[in-house]
Amino acid sequence: MEYDIKKDGRLLKVSLEGRFVASVAGRVRDDILSQMDEGDNVLFDLSKMVHIDSSGLGVLVQVLQKAKAGGGKVVLAAIQSAAKIVFDITKVSRVFEIVPSVEDARF
Numbered sequence: 001m002e003y004d005i006k007k008d009g010r011l012l013k014v015s016l017e018g019r020f021v022a023s024v025a026g027r028v029r030d031d032i033l034s035q036m037d038e039g040d041n042v043l044f045d046l047s048k049m050v051h052i053d054s055s056g057l058g059v060l061v062q063v064l065q066k067a068k069a070g071g072g073k074v075v076l077a078a079i080q081s082a083a084k085i086v087f088d089i090t091k092v093s094r095v096f097e098i099v100p101s102v103e104d105a106r107f
């Protein structure tokens with residue numbers, strides 16, 4: 001899996017590509033959380049993420065908790081259909097704001 005994190009003021013843009021699974025989840029989590037400041041918003045571009053497991057979902061939830069604790073929010077953008085099934089089955093989609101594209105994200 002490849003990922004990219006860019007900070008733009010109070011917005012952290014995280015692009016995930018490939019399979020977001022246990023073998024990379026810890027490293028991705030640590031990289032994201034280390035770059036987050038209180039009050040930051042986080043935009044996940046999931047347009048190239050083809051699969052996510054429970055470890056990947058756990059990272060997204062941890063980032064959401066940290067963002068909310070500081071007054072920020074998290075938006076998931078462009079979830080592909082195979083990954084969306086996991087979000088729907090686990091009902092994690094109920095706790096996130098999900099938009100069809102990165103351009104649709106509003107903070």
